[in-house]
Amino acid sequence: MNFTWFHRLGSPPYVYALAERLTPWFAWSAALLILAGLYGGLVLAPPDYQQGDGFRIIYVHAPSAWMSLMVYTSMALAAAVGLIWRIKVAHAAAAACAPVGASFTVAALVTGSLWGQPMWGTYWQWDPRLTSELVLLFLYLGYMGLRAGIEDTQRADRASAVLAVVGIINVPVIHYSVTWWNSLHQAPTVMRLAKSAMPPSMLVPLLMMLLGFTLFFGAVLLVRLRAEILTRERTSQWIREALGA
Amino acid sequence: MSTGSLEVENLHLWRGERHVLRGVGFALAAGECLKVTGVNGAGKTSLLRTLAGLMYPEEGEVRWCGRNVRSDLRGFQGGLAYLGHEPPLKADLTARENLHYWIRNRRQLSEPLLTQALIRVGAEPFAERLVRTLSAGQRRRVALAGLALCLVPLWLLDEPATNLDAEGQRLVGSLIAEQLARGGLAVAAVHHELPLAGGAVRLLELAP
Amino acid sequence: MMEFLDMGGYAAFVWPAYAITFAVIAANIIWARRLLRQAQASARRRLAARGEQP
C-alpha cells in the first residue's frame, strides 16, 4: 500500500498550498449549486399539497440540519485522526469545523421553529429532531468553550479532540433516547415529507442544496484551515514562501 | 551492574508561542547524575516532565536502554521516580499512610522497610502526624523517603532540596549518591549547589 | 411577482428562514476570510520579529 498521500496530508505546507488551490473550485461550484437549488426550490417546485408554499423552508432547513451533523462528524473524525497519529493539520481542521457547524446548527434551529409556527401553531415543539439539534448546539458550545478555556493550542487541540470523539459516540445515543422519549409522548412530526412521495421537481432542488451546502462547508473549511495552520506553524521557511512576500 | 541508560536527542518543546526546549540532548549511563541548571523559566521543569513522558516534545526523542520510551511508555514510567515542585502528599493522611498509598501502588513494600526509610530521612518522629500539620521541610523529607522507597533505576528530581535545612540538603546529596552506587541514574534540576558525595556528575545548563 | 413574494400566505415564515440561512452563510464567508487575513498578518509580524524578511 502506498501511504504517501496520507503523509503529505500531514504536512502543513502541502496542505496549505492545496487548500489555497482548491478553495475557488469549492466556492464556485457551491455558489452555482445553491443558486440553481434556490431557483428550483422557490420557483420551479410545485407547492406541497398539504403545506402549500410553507414547505419551501425545507430547502434551507434540511441543508442546515444536514450541515450541523455532517460538520460534527467531520470534526470528530479529524479530531480522532489528530489524536491517534498526532497530526497537527488534523487538529487544525477539527478546530476549523466547530464554529461553522455551530452557526448552521443555529440556522437549523431558527428555520425549524419558523417552519413549526405555521405547521404546529407554535414556534417551539419538543420534537425529537429539533431537540436533538438543540443538544447538538450545546455539544458545539461545549467544544468551543473547552478550546477557549485552554490557552496552549496543542493542549486545547488534544483536549477538545477527546471531547469531540466522546461527543460523536454520544450523538446516536442522545438521538435514540430523544426519539424514544418523544415516541412516548406522541408529539406530531410534521416536519417530514415522505421521501417516496416527493416528486423529482421537489427532490432535485433539495439534493442540489444539500450538495451545495456541503461544498460551501468545504470552501469555508479550507480557508479556516489555512488560518489555523498559520497560527500553529513554527518553522518560518515555507510560511515566507506561502505568503508570497 | 548496569541498570539502564538514558539518551536524549534534540528535544524541542513548545508551549504556545514559547520555544521552551531548543534542541536539548545528553546521554547518561548507569551510576551517573545529571545536574540541570538554568535561570527560572529556562525549562528545567519542562525538561524533567518531558523526560518522564508527561509532556510530548515536538521533535527529538528520549531513549531508555536504546529504545524510544514512547514504545513502552508505561514500562518506562514504572521504572522511574519523579519528584516535582510539591511533595505528592495528601494533607489529610499521615506521613506513613501517604507512603503506604504512594509506594504500594508501584511495588510490594514491607512495613519495616517503610519505617527504615522514614528513619533514614529523619521523618520517623513525625511519621504518624497528618501531613497538614508538617512544615514544608518535613513534607519534603517524607517525599524523599518515598523517592528512596521506589527503588527504581531512574530518578527525576525537580529542586529536590527546596525548603530543606543544611542537613537536609546533605541528605539529598547522600540519597542521590546511594542511588548512583546502586547503579541507578538521576537527573536533578537545581539552582543551589547540591552537596553530592561521590558519583559521576554531568552538567547541563539550559539557556533561557 | 407579488404572488411569488407572498409565498401562498407563508411569506412571514419562508422569507425570514431564507434570510437567516443566507445571513449565516454570509457570516461564515466574512468570518473565515477575516480569520485568514489576521493569521497571515500575525505570521508576517512573527517573521519580521525574528529579523527575517517577511
Add this chain to the structure above:
Amino acid sequence: MSAGSAPSVLGLPASLETPAAAVSAWAAARLALQRDLTLAFRKPAQLLQPLAFFALVTMLFPLAISPELSQLRLVAPGAIWAAALLASLLALEFLFRDDAQDGTLEQYALSGQSLTTLLFAKTTAHWLLTGLPLACMAPIAALSLGAPAPALGAITAAVVLGSVTLSLVGSIGAGLTLNIKRSSALLSLLTLPLSLPVLIFGARATQVAIAGGPVLAPLELLAALAVLGVTLAPLAAAAAVRISLE
C-alpha cells in the same frame, strides 16, 4: 555516608530490584479506592454537601408549585432527576481537583499502572461517596413528592444505575477541565448534554414506577448506558487527564 558504604546498613536495599515486585492492576486499583474512601471519611462534612443540596432542590418544588401531593406526583420524576443531576455535577468538581493540585494524579500517571484502571477506581470511590448516598436519599425525596411506597424500589434502582453513568460521564468532563480556572460553568456545559439520556430514561423509569406500570424497559436502558459508560468512559477520562497533565 559516601557512596562506597553499603546503604543497606541504613535499611534501604543496596541494589535495585527488577519489576518482579510489581503490583497487580487490581491491587493498585483497590489501593486507590481505599485511599479516596479514607480521605473522604476524614472530612465527613464534605460528604454531606451534595446530599443536602439534593434534599434542598427537591424541597424547592413543593414550595414553588403546590403542597398538593397529587400535583407534585406529576413533577416528581423531573424534580428528582434534575436534582440528582445537579447534585452529582456539584460533587464532580472535587473528583480530580485535589489530586491534581498536590501531584497525586501525576504520580498515578507515572506509576507504571494503567491510568485507566486507577481513574476508574477513583470514579468508583466518587460514586460510592456521592451517587450511592444520593440513591439512598431518592426514595425519601420521592415519598415527599407523593410517590406511592411500592414505587420506591424501582426509583432507587433507577437512581443507582443512573448515577453510575453520571459519575462516569462526569469523570471525562472533570478530566478535561482539570487545569482551567473557574471551570464549573464549563464543566456543566460539557457534562449535561452528555447526561441527557440518563435523565430521559431515569425520569421515565420513575414516572412509570409512580404510575405502577412495567418499569423493566427503562431500567434496562439505564443499565445499558451504565455498561457503555463503564467500558468507554474510563478510557476517555484517562486520555483527558493525561492531556491536562501535559
